[in-house]
Amino acid sequence: MRITDENMQDKVLIVDTTHGGVKLATEFSKLNCEVYAWDIYHTLSEEQKKQLQIENVKLVDESFFLGGNKALVVAPIHSNLKYSVDMTHHDAVVYLLKEEIKIPMIEVTGVKGKTTVVHMLREIFKDTNPLILTSLGVEIKDKLLERNISITPASIITAWELGQKYNPGIYIWETSLGGTGLAQVGVLTNIAEDYSIASGTKTASQAKEQIFKDELVACDYDSYQKYYTQHEKKTNTFGLTEGNVKARDIKYGLTKTSFRVEVQGLKTVSGEILDDNFEVITFAPAPYHVENVLSTICASLTCGKSVESVKSGLENFHGLKGRTTIKHEGNTTLIEEINPGINVTAVKRAIGMVEHLPRSAVIFGGQYGVTCEEIDEESVSRVLDELSMDIGLILTDELGASVKDRITRNLNYWEECNDAVEYARAKGYQNVLLIYRSNLLDLEYR
Known part of the structure; x- marks a missing residue:
């Protein structure tokens, strides 16, 4: 819902300090109202708690509701709060910036x-x-x-x-x-x-x-x-x-x-x-x-x-570092799909790039915990298992280790991503697709 200045409450409760709530609480504290914040996922650092204290934001928990307190409740669209929500985080941004956005x-x-x-x-x-x-x-x-x-x-x-x-x-x-x-x-x-x-x-x-x-x-x-x-x-x-x-x-x-x-x-x-x-x-x-x-x-x-x-x-667009990038090194074309949000759909789509290329291999792996949404191991294992036997399969890192026992076709596993890439080059693969679940800046594999 849209909240106007006329029905703005004297008290505002920002729910979820993990997904932008700290910034919202800080901004609301600049207005003429009391601001409370609920760290519902318990992720606030001590430094963040001190910052909120400096901004006169009071940290509360569910007892805030049980005590009969009245406030304008601001919560993210993905929350499953059992209490009435007056404003989403998206709507809060509109409330705070509506007079400031003066360009397209x-x-x-x-x-x-x-x-x-x-x-x-x-x-x-x-x-x-x-x-x-x-x-x-x-x-x-x-x-x-x-x-x-x-x-x-x-x-x-x-x-x-x-x-x-x-x-x-x-x-x-x-x-x-x-x-x-x-x-x-x-x-x-x-x-x-x-x-x-x-x-x-x-x-x-x-x-x-x-x-x-x-x-x-x-x-x-x-x-x-x-x-x-x-x-x-x-x-x-x-x-x-x-x-x-x-x-x-x-x-x-x-x-x-x-x-x-x-x-x-x-x-x-x-x-x-x-x-x-x-x-x-x-x-x-x-x-x-x-x-x-x-x-x-x-x-x-x-x-x-x-x-x-x-x-x-x-x-003028030549791909995006950290998404799909293509590198030519010697006789090998390396196609990189490095993305924290890689899921089963992304794996299927990426494989489509090399299915019809000669001497191809797929390197699959990565890390857990880089996004809130984890990958469906069983489904991605089936996708990899159904790869043509003409395409080499190499697994790496913790995600590769976790799925390798679910796959029945021939494969190789390397603990380090750089070793997997070097192995593919050494085997003479001309087109190597690296599907790696990670933040790009966390990955130093060459």
Whole structure:
């Protein structure tokens, strides 16, 4: 719900200090109200507790409710609180920033592809000095203002504060579990997996529906048809074969892919309806990369960006370090899929890049605990077990060790990722796909 100044309570309780609550509590403490914070997951450090104390934020627990206290309750969309919630964390960001956002804004949500789409949008909007927020950090003008920031709604406030002195012309934010409603254009990349949240009482698709608070939304066609058709009036869709923006005559390549873009009946922020047809060349070695490109095109055209700006921006995009990157070393092409959010769907999609390449191998592994959502070992083991015997399989690190006994086909295991890569090179594999579940900055494998 939206909270106005007129019905703002004298007391505010911020639930969940793990997912941005510390920042929200700090910001609310600057207003004329008493602020309380509930560390529901018990993750606050001593330093954070001292910071909140300095800001006059009082730490409480569930007894706050049992004592009959009245307050405006602010909780994340993924919480399963048994008490009434007045405002989500997304709504709190709107309340705190609604008078401060004075330039165009795009926010990107979805299950897969968010970070990549934001970086492609940055290339297209480069002439407007974009300030971007992704899980890789807050960036502007090739400056990294803060590294490894979370994509909880509260991080939008942090990014906004960091970027003000650089005079950005547009904000492009990656946000988890839906949008705030502050943007002219929202992007929903996909619902690749409709995982459960809030202790099984809600789903990702329900939470991400918040993106439709934005003025217009670029939405994956399949997700729109399955979950969101009630938002037809404000939605432009994209997809490989269906949607307002779709692809034709795709010619895949590891470093460059070309295809024709068909645009039909696309709504723009200026009220125009756009029909067009043009060719793009960009980094998109697999179908799911093309889907990311289509979402970027759909969002850009919805914002009113010219076709020429879209084409030149995409041509300047060569992949994203920490997502899909391709390296040529000697006789070996190394395709890296290094991502903290790798799940079964991502593994299937990545394997599609090498299934038809000669002398290929897949290295799979990584770490646990890099995101809240862990990987389904049984399902991913089945996917790896079904690999063609023409493709080598190499497992590594703790995730590889955990699944290797579930797999019946021939494989090799190396404890260290760098040893696995060197083994693949030594065996003469020409195309090596490394699927590794980790934060890129935590991985030093060569």
